[in-house]
Amino acid sequence: MRRIPLPVLATASLVLVTLALALVFFVAPNDADQGFSQRIFYFHVSIAFTAYLCFGAGAWKALRHLWKRDPRADLESYVAVHQGVIFGVLVLLTGSIWAKISWGHWWVWSENQLVLFLVLFLFYAAYFMLRFSVDPGPQRANLSAVYALFGVVLVPVSFLAIRLSQSLIHPQVFTRHGPNFGGWILAAYIVSQVAVLVLAYTLYRVELAGKLLDVRLRELRLA
């Protein structure tokens, strides 16, 4: 499969992010309840979804490493998890800002998604500690892969646990009957979501290219 060239991806991210910002700040209407501040929702939710996707991709690559012994899969899994953590931190930041504006506190334990991302942040921060505590080689690849797989089981289990432990305060934007908004709000959300996804994929490719170059350089130096 041919990969999209990096310059194309970078240009697409720039255009999409600009378009998303324009739509979110100038086109989408103010929320009747929360006013202007609700606009952070477009980024908060998009970033959260992207972070989940990165963790999922990391686990998928980890599975490919363990299953098919795909030589690039270990590095790809690591880079995906790394991107996931970066976007996860952004979720914590945007969520905190939103919580401060909506409820007056920077941190509220009743915010399920926020608590879940805190647990995930701790979990994936330990992933890096683990990875950098083992010498590069097949053992490090195996341990990282297994730990990344634990992550995809931990996400639904923690979600269930946190949901069990408290009542839901988070606004339910997506219900079983589809998203409960329409028009420009939906358009702005979709564009923001696509923009953040393309941006994440571009960053992933840039980091992966750098890491592959590192590996190649080390091989040449040893040769």
Next chain:
Amino acid sequence: MIRNGSGDWRRVSYLSDVGALTRKDLLLELRARDTLPAMLLFVAAVFVVFHFSLPAGSSRLAASGLLWVAIVFTALLALGRAFVPEREQRTLDALVLAPCDRSAIWLAKSLATLTFLAAAEIVALPLFELFFHGLRGSTVAGVALADLGICAVGTFVGATAVVTRARELLLPLLFLPLAIPLVIGGVGASVVHGPGRYLGFLGLYDLLFALLCWAAFEYVVVE
């Protein structure tokens, strides 16, 4: 016991491997008495610390929550010691080379740790009732279910931590984020009136993570 067919033979052999390995760990503890006395002293000391860290007039619910902190940290003590004999005597490689399924090593170690933890709790739970008067039947059920998950996941990350450079430092970092759902389930079972949901959740956690650990353990010990 051994019936016709290679499948039955394999099953019996697997169980006898697990039995032999568990017996080995229990025998080692019986002779050296390294872990269990330390766990008992630790949990008693922790209860005393909790008594003084809870302000006078704190609710019994607070003490129930602290019981779970004590259990998780006491378990960490046992988990930190779990693979120490293998590391000191350098016998992990020999175990891996032995003609048995690698998951048997994990299962046996989990069973041995479970035995230590259960033995510590047989003393710790009555002690908790003596000091704080808040032990309920559902708490005991929650502890029993959570023990399974703690030992399954803890032994797995214990085996992971032991092959890294950071070792003891890494174990709590790897284990605690994974134990958060167990604490949520356990505390829920201890404090609410209808603990069924929480006990069910603990059972689900045990099942999911035990399966994952069982399937993935080979990758931790084999390069």
